Amino acid sequence: MSKSFLQIHPKDNVLAALQDLSKGALIDHNGEHFELATNVSAKHKFTISELSVNDEIIMYGALVGKATQPIAQGAAITTENVVHASSEYAVGKEKLLWSAPDVTRWKDKTFNGYHRADGSVGTANYWLVIPMVFCENRNVEVMKSALLKSLGYYTTSDFIVDTETLVSRYKKGASEDELMEAKIIQGPDEIIQNRLFPNVDGIKFLTHEGGCGGFRLDSETLCNLFAGYITNPNVAGATILSLGCQNAEVKNVLKGIEARDPNFSKPLYILEQQKSESERHFIEEAVKKTFIGLIEANKIERAPASLGHLTLGLECGASDGFSGISANPALGYASDLLVALGGTTILSEFPELNGVEQELINRCATENEAKKFADLMDSYSARAVALGSAFANNPSPGNIKDGLITDAIKSAGAAKKGGTSPVTQVLDYTEKSTRKGLNLLCTPGNDVESTTGLAGSGCNVIAFTTGLGTPTGNPIAPVIKMSSNNTLTDRMPDIIDFSTGSIITGEDTIETKGAELLDYIIKVASGEVVTAAVRLGQEDFIPWKRGISL
Structure with a gap:
């Protein structure tokens, strides 16, 4: 019982x-x-x-x-x-000692990924189309309609309906019986077989509402975010569309790429509309160059890689009172396992670390990292207060209804996603992770802004816990949606990949579920399992605007 x-x-x-x-x-x-x-x-x-x-x-x-x-x-x-209410914190207190979990079971394990020239390994192989400014969104949408279907990419379901077959038969005078006999449904395997470039998992279009007219810091952040996405191991190359006069300058993206990968060699095509003969020629050139880039991207095939090449994002959203008891600590245990195997995990959402700052400070491997974390938390909190809010306002109505009545309760449970391992690096938004182990990344608690930042800092897979259910995904990093309870798993099976409800009912422990989760992550990283977010085309991309609009 x-x-x-x-x-x-x-x-x-x-x-x-x-x-x-x-x-x-x-x-x-x-x-x-x-x-x-x-x-x-x-x-x-x-x-x-x-x-x-x-x-x-x-x-x-x-x-x-x-x-x-x-x-x-x-x-x-x-x-x-x-x-x-939450506790005060300070740098320089005692350091916590860590006992790594036994990882003998996985020490010879590998995943099949896409090896890049810089030594990183992707869990997917995507081509990006990036507008530098919202003015280019329309052109991006034209490219999207021109490329996806003709190249065999479908992103909204796990099957497609071929209505064109019915149209063709109708034009040829087919009877009702002949129309009813037509095969117009294709499943996942058939869809993949229809791809012109089977080794390219998709073309992702990063439309947004920024790039000009706002605070210059937001444009700089956007450029760094694009640099992070282009250099992410899940990306084979990119096509950039620039208007030419916007605040978000292409040179800043190139500068960001060089800082992240000095020997960058992925195919990258940059087009500026204000230098083009016409909009028609501009789009035509963009489509042709993208097609050529896809030919190159398709030459890369999956090959074995050590688990140390995994960078796992640790995210939560639409949390409930069970999240900090089941899903989050199970993910935290999986994080500890991956860290012990030489991998990297990144914990984000700084407003949801309010109240557990001292524990994380004590876990920082160096005093410099501890100070950076404390400074980022202080600065973020002060900005929130200056805008008439505070971390205390973080819990959503859904959180409160389901048991998370203060930000500190929410934070204490959310922090469990980070397990118990030392913090090796603290990152500000868009900074690239460069040290193995647990990293802390400054992002908002907003699910999409946070997952957008995780991929920008190098995550090649993201685990996302939820107690209430949310369709959030990411364009380039496969998102594993984890349920904290069986009721949610049964109610929303179309979006849930992994359930930890058995921890609540007593059939499983945090450790057994965490180990099972790591095995699942390896399958996703190898392309053996397609997550619900990928299958359903949940490709949310919202850059964090840190400044004001002018």
């Missing part, structure tokens, strides 16, 4: 309900017996003892809130009786 509640950390003074509990239910915890003072919904928390005003709420062993009114023993904590 599964447990009905859980104490996440020995220091916690609240318990997490694993199922709906009714007022008056008897709670037996550590030899103490008491009745619930209120109804407590699954995923929500209730007090172990009576609390007074300003008493601290401890979860995951960390300060996550304070009582705003007396709370009875066995009462649910809510936004009505608890307010966000």
Whole structure:
């Protein structure tokens, strides 16, 4: 029989309900017996003892809130009786020692990936079409309509409907019976066979609303983001469309590429519309050069690579009260396994690290990295306050409804995605990861802006935990959608790849699910499994605007 509640950390003074509990239910915890003072919904928390005003709420062993009114023993904590609170932090405190997990099971494991000239290995092989400014979005859309279908790329489903066959038969006078006999559905295998370039996984079009008219820092960030995408190991080459007069200058993209890969050798075609004979000729040249680039990209085939070539993004979105108990710690264990195998993992979403800063500072391998993390957190928090907000406003209505009532509760659970390994590098937005091990990347808590940044910093696969369900994906990094609970897995099977609900029901442990997840990641990296986000064409790309619009 599964447990009905859980104490996440020995220091916690609240318990997490694993199922709906009714007022008056008897709670037996550590030899103490008491009745619930209120109804407590699954995923929500209730007090172990009576609390007074300003008493601290401890979860995951960390300060996550304070009582705003007396709370009875066995009462649910809510936004009505608890307010966000988090601990102070400082650089220079004790360092945490790490015991790496046993990775004997994977020490000789490899994945089949696309080897690049710089030594990196992709889990996919994509061609990019990039507009330097929103003015070029229309031309990009023309290229998209011209290239995808004719080259055999379909991104919105796991099958295609060939209506043209019906049209052709109708024009030839086919009867109703003959129309009904026509085969017009093609499945995934047939779709791949129809590709002109079978070794190219797709052409990705990074349309956006920036590049000019805004704060110059945003244009510089956009250029660095493009440089990160072009040099990402999942990318074979790119076509860049520039208007010619925008703030986001091509020279800054080239500068960013050189900084990331001084010996850059991927095919890269740059076209400027204001130097073109006409829009027609401009698009024609772009299509032809892209086609030539695809010929080159198709020459690359998958080959074995060590797991140390994996760079795994650690992301969460539409989280619930189970995320920090099942999906996030399971991903954290998989992160520790990959780090122990010589790989890289990147934890993002700085607003969702509020309250666990000291733990992460203590895990930083050097004082410089610890200081950089603290400075980035301080700066981000100050900017949020200056704009009339704060990290405390981070939980969404969906988060709150499902048990994450303060930002610190959300953060303490979200940080579990980073496991327990040392932090080897701290990155600002668009900076490239250059050190193996766990990295911290400054991004917003916004799912798409964060996943966009993870791919820009070098992730070749992303694991994305969710408790409520979200269709978020990325253009170049396959996104593995992980469910925190069985209800979500059953309700939205079309978008969920991997379920950790069995941790909640007691059939699995964090360790067994984390190990299973690593095996799944290896299959995705090898192209053996196509994630739901890739199959459904969920290719979200939203650069983070850090400044103001002018």
